[in-house]
Structure formats: C-alpha cells, structure tokens
Amino acid sequence: EAEVAQSPRYKITEKSQAVAFWCDPISGHATLYWYRQILGQGPELLVQFQDESVVDDSQLPKDRFSAERLKGVDSTLKIQPAELGDSAMYLCASSLTGGRRDTQYFGPGTRLTVL
Amino acid sequence: AQKITQTQPGMFVQEKEAVTLDCTYDTSDPSYGLFWYKQPSSGEMIFLIYQGSYDQQNATEGRYSLNFQKARKSANLVISASQLGDSAMYFCAWPGSARQLTFGSGTQLTVLP
Numbered sequence: 341e342a343e344v345a346q347s348p349r350y351k352i353t354e355k356s357q358a359v360a361f362w363c364d365p366i367s368g369h370a371t372l373y374w375y376r377q378i379l380g381q382g383p384e385l386l387v388q389f390q391d392e393s394v395v396d397d398s399q400l401p402k403d404r405f406s407a408e409r410l411k412g413v414d415s416t417l418k419i420q421p422a423e424l425g426d427s428a429m430y431l432c433a434s435s436l437t438g439g440r441r442d443t444q445y446f447g448p449g450t451r452l453t454v455l
Numbered sequence: 456a457q458k459i460t461q462t463q464p465g466m467f468v469q470e471k472e473a474v475t476l477d478c479t480y481d482t483s484d485p486s487y488g489l490f491w492y493k494q495p496s497s498g499e500m501i502f503l504i505y506q507g508s509y510d511q512q513n514a515t516e517g518r519y520s521l522n523f524q525k526a527r528k529s530a531n532l533v534i535s536a537s538q539l540g541d542s543a544m545y546f547c548a549w550p551g552s553a554r555q556l557t558f559g560s561g562t563q564l565t566v567l568p
Contacts, residue, residue: 375556382459382559384558414554427496433500438551440551441550446501446502449499
C-alpha cells in the first residue's frame with residue numbers, strides 16, 4: 341500500500357540552529373501539505389502545494405520557515421533559526437487532486453524538540 | 456470563523472463494547488462533509504472515514520461508522536466492538552474553504568481490557 345514518507349522521524353536541535361524535514365508523497369498525488377501539531381492540539385496547516393506551486397502559505401512564519409517542492413514530487417520544509425516554540429510534530433500529507441472531498445493521507449511525522 | 460468542536464477530551468470504553476465520539480461543526484459552508492482520523496501515540500495520522508454532508512446514508516468502514524445529523528451540525532464517530540488497539544487520539548476534520556483541513560481538539564480514547 342502506498343504511503344507518505346517522512347524523515348527524520350525525530351530531531352533534537354538547539355535554538356538558533358537550522359533544521360530540515362523531508363517528505364515524499366504518495367506517487368501521483370498532486371497536492372502536498374505541511375502541518376504543525378503542538379502537543380495536545382489538532383494539526384494546523386503551514387503550507388500547501390499544488391504540483392510545484394504554493395497554493396497557501398498564509399500560516400507559514402516566513403521569517404524563519406521556508407518550503408519547496410521543486411519538481412512537484414518530494415518536498416523540504418526548513419526552519420532557520422529554530423526557536424523553543426517550534427517544538428512540535430511536523431506532519432506531511434498528500435492528496436490526489438486537492439479537492440475538498442479528497443482524502444489527505446499523512447506520513448509518520450517528524451517530532452522536533454528544540455533545546 | 457470556522458469551528459470544529461470535540462467536547463470529550465477523554466473517553467474510556469470496555470473492550471468489545473461500542474463507543475461514540477462526538478464532533479460538532481459551525482462552519483459557513485458545511486457542504487463538504489467531515490473526515491475522521493486516528494492518531495496513535497506513534498504520531499501518524501490515520502484516515503478512518505469520510506462522509507459528504509449530502510450523502511443519503513451514513514458512511515461505514517468496517518467497525519467505524521458516522522452518525523451525521525445535519526440539523527444538529529454533528530458528525531459523530533461510532534466504533535463498534537472496541538479493541539485494545541483502538542486506544543488513540545481521534546480527530547474530526549472539516550475540509551475548509553481553502554481546501555485545508557480544520558481539525559478539532561481531539562478525543563483521547565482508552566480501551567480497557
């Protein structure tokens with residue numbers, strides 16, 4: 341069964357360092373999402389791609405976060421510099437077309453701890 | 456503002472019994488239905504079930520079913536014959552106008568042996 345891949349699964353870093361997360365969506369899925377989930381809360385969207393284009397990055401803290409999906413396949417989310425408040429689970433999801441009835445399938449997530 | 460509410464922070468159920476997890480929505484456009492996801496302690500968000508708001512019959516996927524009541528603006532998840540492996544966090548989510556999912560705050564379900 342096709343799955344969304346993410347790496348690393350866990351990342352511990354010190355504040356002011358740079359971190360990067362990678363996501364490989366289900367093959368053929370045009371839409372890719374990055375969510376951030378703070379402990380005890382539901383995930384919140386950071387950025388949404390349709391193929392290689394950004395559709396929505398209104399919730400992305402652009403002073404320190406960046407995301408790219410250069411060839412419309414896999415994607416990288418970067419934080420530079422990391423802050424204590426960035427400690428969270430970062431989830432990547434993909435869907436076939438991005439339609440509102442389209443199911444989003446999630447990867448295993450990257451659990452980030454900033455010390 | 457769009458709002459998805461899960462009023463049960465935690466629920467306990469005996470193994471093999473059924474349990475209902477509540478979800479209500481207060482959105483400007485409920486026409487696209489609701490999703491339910493399960494999140495075990497490992498962190499992965501697992502899709503369980505979806506129902507469109509205009510679907511005539513409640514959706515069913517194995518032991519999961521949706522009790523969608525538009526008049527009450529609720530889409531409750533029913534898990535039948537609970538198993539120990541059902542212990543997890545459960546989220547309902549609405550596909551918002553920007554095509555992103557808006558999640559509720561979740562319900563932590565614990566299945567007791």
